[in-house]
Amino acid sequence: MNTPTLAAERISIIGAGPGGLTCARILQQRGIPVTVYDRDTDSSTRNQGGSLDLHEEDGQLALREAGLLDEFFALARMEGQEMRMLDTTGEVLVSRMPDDDDTFAPEIDRGHLRELLLRSLEPGTVRWNRALESVTGPDSGPRSLVFADGSIVETDLVIGADGASSRVRPAVSDATPSYTGVSFLEAWFDDLDTSHPELAAMIGAGSALASDGDRALFAQRNSGDHMRVYIARREALNWMAEHDLRPDDTSAIRAHLLQEFSDWSPETLRMITDNDGAYVDRPLFALPAPHVWAPSPTVTLLGDAAHLMPPAGIGVNLAMLDACELALALAEADTVDQALRNYESTMFPRSSERAVELDGHADFLLDMGGPDALAGPPEMQR
DSSP: OOOOGGGGSOEEEEOOSHHHHHHHHHHHHTTOOOEEEOSSSSTTSSOOOSEEEOOTTTHHHHHHHTTOHHHHHHHOBGGGGOEEEEOTTOOEEEEEOOOTTOOSSOEEEHHHHHHHHHHHSOTTOEEOSOOEEEEESOTTSOEEEEETTSOEEEESEEEEOOOTTOSSGGGTOOOOOEEEEEEEEEEEESSHHHHOHHHHHHHTTSEEEEEOSSEEEEEEEETTTEEEEEEEEEOOTTHHHHTTOOTTOHHHHHHHHHHHTTTSOHHHHHHHHSOSSOOEEEEEEEOOSSOOOOOOSSEEEOTHHHHOOOOSSOHHHHHHHHHHHHHHHHHHOSSHHHHHHHHHHHHHHHHHHHHHHHTTOGGGGGOTTSTTTTTOOOOOOO
16 A cells, blocks of 8 residues: 555644544544553543444444454444334334344444454553643644643644544634533433333333324433433523432432422333433533534534534444545545545535534424434433
């Protein structure tokens, strides 16, 4: 393989999520060195979140380009594509069962996907415990990465793959995420088939959604006999404080939820009352739509850092497609600036179209008749 023109450039990716790691993998495959910086202490510091469905036209396309598609299918849960729509009594209204050979959107745990991508990288690619504070230096470069530990790294290109609260974004954009008015509470369930057999039977092998138009429960099977439920409601951002609730007072939060969902059946309320452990508050934020920025020859963004929007089952897929297209653009271009223009000329219109569709419409997450009600769970936001 010929040495790529940009092989001598110092390329830094901020964020070791699916987007950042996919970009790094494809760059390395094409002979371009790259370093990934992540705030986590190591790869197992925190729970990586729930299950992801990777679509043929984007997430799987990126893994194919990365040479990892077969390994993905070896880990993926094809049965996880089953989707049920329930009423508030737990009765199954709609059931979408995957065909035996259906590979459109198989499920994989976020942690398993991260491990797959990490194993594919050259040793030492990811520098852990490096929380970025800011990007400084002239737009023409070189840029300086200023980390929370006081260290500074000089680089020629910064790729922000650091999610909703991106520290790279301010280098190219003044936009900040705003609260959508819809909040999720995440509840975890362990040993589902043995400890929660009624819920296991109701949910099936994949995911299930119950909604009354104002509130929704989205249940999602994970590997290892685990399940997550996302409790979706319209709430103020500081709703816990308004109701004199503390995040660690699980019993009080549960009692509050039971009042809100008092007209739902005891069967469906098991998704609220039978969880193992505390609830996790996950208010949903979105960037202004469309979100674009003036061209920079030294900084670009991908995934939620570039186009955070209400979750519609597409977030990780868009991030991985962004990563793939950016890496290929860098491998094929003569200059970083040319590569970024080529990448952004495709990424901007694609992400803007979807973001504009969803802008101000997070309420679809509470209505099982919404456009993507069966699309998937909320993405974890950094």
